[in-house]
Amino acid sequence: MEKTAGSTETSISSMRKVRSTWPLYLLFITVAGLVGATISFGLLSESLIALGIPDPGPVTTFGLPFFRAVGWMLAALSMGSFMFSAFYISPRLPGGDNDQLVNAKLTVDGHLAARTGAVAALCMGLVALLMIPLVLSDVSGTPFVETLEPASWAVALEQVATAQAWGVVALIAFPVGVAGLFLRSWLSQPMLALGAVMMIVPLGMEGHAATGGDHDYGTNSYLWHLIFMMVWIGGLMALIAHGRRLGPDLGTGLRRYSTVALFSIVVMAVSGLVNAAIRVEWSDWFSTTYGSILVAKTVGIVILGFMGWVHRILTIPRIDDRPSLFIRFAIVEVVVMAAVTGVAITMGRTPPPPPRDPNLSTMAIELGFDLYEQPTLTNVFTMWRFDVMFGAIAVLLTVGYLYGLWRVRRAGKQWKTSHTVWWLVGTGTLLATTSSGLGMNMGASYSMHMVVHMLLSMVVPLFLALGAPLSLLMAAYEPGAPGRPGVHDWVKAFTAAPLLRFLTHPAVNTVQFLFFFYILYLIVPFYNLMISEHAGHLSMNWVFLISGYLYFWELVGKDPLPNRRPAAIRLAWLTVSMPFHLFAGVYLMQMGTILGEEFYMNLGLPWELDLREDQRLGGGIGWASGSFPLGLVFFMLFMEWRRDDRISEIRYDQKVESGDDEDFEEYNRMLSRANSGEDLHSEYYNSEFRKE
Incomplete structure (x- = not known):
């Protein structure tokens, strides 16, 4: 007996199961961390010689780039999840009345996305605390275990700018995470998304971009680049999670994310070129380690741009009848994103080529x-x-x-x-x-x-x-x-x-x-x-x-x-x-x-x-x-x-002319009685008595 097309679709739909996305999150985070740590470990000798510091040991050498990449991915997940619960899907609106949006509560899917964003923010706060001794160990050449002492923390937070930046990250991440666990109104989600953005800002203020000549160009372009990279990666991870739990309106969320992703990749391309232009001479792109990393990152972004174009051409038009096609393709895309993130964080530990002008003025x-x-x-x-x-x-x-x-x-x-x-x-x-x-x-x-x-x-x-x-x-x-x-x-x-x-x-x-x-x-x-x-x-x-x-x-x-x-x-x-x-x-x-x-x-x-x-x-x-x-x-x-x-x-x-003003009409009646010789005082007191 032949099955009809409708019964086939029903059977396929019934075969789909709600699946947890946390294993995928761990995969994405691990890929980013391992790529970053492996490249940094391979460039250890060159970096130590250039920086003139002793070897801090394998825990710091491997752990610092690993957890920095982990932190970036957690920030992206938090940012993307809160943006998803705020803008990519709709909240619970009784009767479908959009005018009640200001009082709306999250749906089950919105609640799950917000909880994911909150947990990711809390984990980001823990990573930020771990990074404080790791950074001190890295810049001083001190073994990691020795930097765990309270006195070392005080030194790091007082004298090391990168450690201070991670400390500020922790101060922002923990309140955002705690608030995300308890706030369930739709109106709170845009604020939490903004908090997740602020969580990453301190990291954009440190590193090579924030030092030396043209650091105003370097820092500002790096901030644009970093924030929209997080928006891009985090939004796609949130969509994957929504699709795996069989959430409604996946097509609507994907189309909205697609617009954000297109803007993000344009911003990343322009800001990346600006940042590279002030840090690396064109001749150094293929002749220095820093330039090679920059080339690898650029190639990765181009590949991701192509994958995004494939999404717009192939998967978005078919998202309603074949959501699994999008999910499988998106998982591969996020793995590539994670690898590119790992490549990107190694630039912070790789000395850039010498500046164009080695004799910069104090100004x-x-x-x-x-x-x-x-x-x-x-x-x-x-x-x-x-x-x-x-x-x-x-x-x-x-x-x-x-x-x-x-x-x-x-x-x-x-x-x-x-x-x-x-x-x-x-x-x-x-x-x-x-x-x-x-x-x-x-x-x-x-x-x-x-x-x-x-x-x-x-x-x-x-x-x-x-x-x-x-x-x-x-x-x-x-x-x-x-x-x-x-x-x-x-x-x-x-x-x-x-x-x-x-x-x-x-x-x-x-x-x-x-x-x-x-x-x-x-x-x-x-x-x-x-x-x-x-x-x-x-x-x-x-x-x-x-x-x-x-x-x-x-x-x-x-x-x-x-x-x-x-x-x-x-x-x-x-x-x-x-x-x-x-x-x-x-x-x-x-x-x-x-x-x-x-x-x-x-x-x-x-x-x-x-x-x-x-x-x-x-x-x-x-x-x-x-x-x-x-x-x-x-x-x-x-x-x-x-x-x-x-x-x-x-x-x-107009009210008087229409005869709707009772006070004015009463006043006219009193004047009329006055003209006829009536006692206005007694009339006035009688009227006031009646009011009381």
Whole structure:
């Protein structure tokens, strides 16, 4: 008896079993660790001679690259799992109502993905703790057992930058892991994904990319490369796990991941080329060990790019009827990814070729480049050094906004030209601030630092908030199908999030904006620490932008908020807080201590700089430049208040004209009785008595 096609598919489906993915995770992690450890062990002699340190022993020689690769894979798994539970599959929405996304709970598959991300983060924290003595053993040539003593840990965390980075990783990883075990709301998953991203950031701040000349290019490009490598690898591991447990909507998750993967590989290719160009001469690619590793990594990424293209052509169109084809192919792909990761981590233990200029100045070592002329009002706009982090973000924000605008126009919808103008002015200002002579001189003097601070915290965020990017996203993308939220629904849920409601409360918002300003400049050692490291510059600029955007979003932003106060209340809060904004500038002008004195003195600038006068100038810039955007916001809020008041008057007049205002009608009746000679006082008291 012949079986029908339908019965065949049913029998095949019934033969599929739910399978655990942890054995595969162990396989991926082991492959990455063994590849990295084997290559590093083979290059041991060359590395020790170049670094001039004794052999720390086989435990460190093999264990450090092994566990570094393990840590990378765990970070990828955590990041990918949380992104999966947040965006690749849908949460539990009773009745399929996407408007309830802000209150949605995870499905069983989302819960399993979140638990995987949490366990991976906790394991990453344990690896980070193990790496602290391993790093100390490696840089000092001390056997690993001796570095396990508490005194050695103190030395590592105080003097070894790489050990400090791993310590920060542990401080981030453990809270992310613990929170991931207990939080089961959909709204918590994007925050956990962001926490997983932050977990890997400290590792992008150390190594060859963070030292020597052009380290601003090296660190920024390395961060782009590392983060999107983790997103790429982790997302595919999460999809494999979902397919093996026979989770629903695998095709939807794969298609969403495919878009992220395409963007990731483009970012990795560009950032990898930038990083390689500043570290290795083209002639060294095939003549040095470092170059050979770079070639092997590049070949691996090209192979992975080809495999991704095969996914888009063959497996994605057939994912609904043959999910096993995707899973088998994806497992092989992740094995290759793990091997490439193992190759990549060996670059951290392999000395790069000698720098192009072996006689770097102190300025080039500290800033990443040399400055040759004193900045003036005009020449800062003729200097140019593209900022790989914020300059690239400015370009991406511009392109993304214009793409959203194109989608809106294509759908036949209207969009205010003023919003587009504000946004483009904002991204253009961000690009000019960070990539012109303003950004180049930010680390060289306090006054230029204050100029950039004011622009990044008070000018750029104001322009961007007036561009209404979230409203554009909701207009550019239609709501998802019932029970399957998409970009429109994610953004709408974000604008209604309780955390956002708390952060945009006028009191909280004002305090957070002032806090970062005062904490940076009033605690002198903190400022000195932040300006002495590239990681400090990056952190400050990010804080300036995010804090400023949140502040102006609540005050005058055009995007929706959970509970936006009336213009009169916002105006009152601004009026109360303005003296605190302006006082900081006055305080800095009169401050006796010179901020960053030792750092600025050691730069060796080719022009004379009076640090005390420069600090007074910086305080004046903070006072004066803060007045302009706050004055503009004051004017905008005042006009909005007048407009709201006028609208209220019009509505009241319309209500009176329609006869719906009982108080007004009662007043007219009282006037009528007064004209007829009735006692108004007794009538008034009688009416009040009836109300009581």
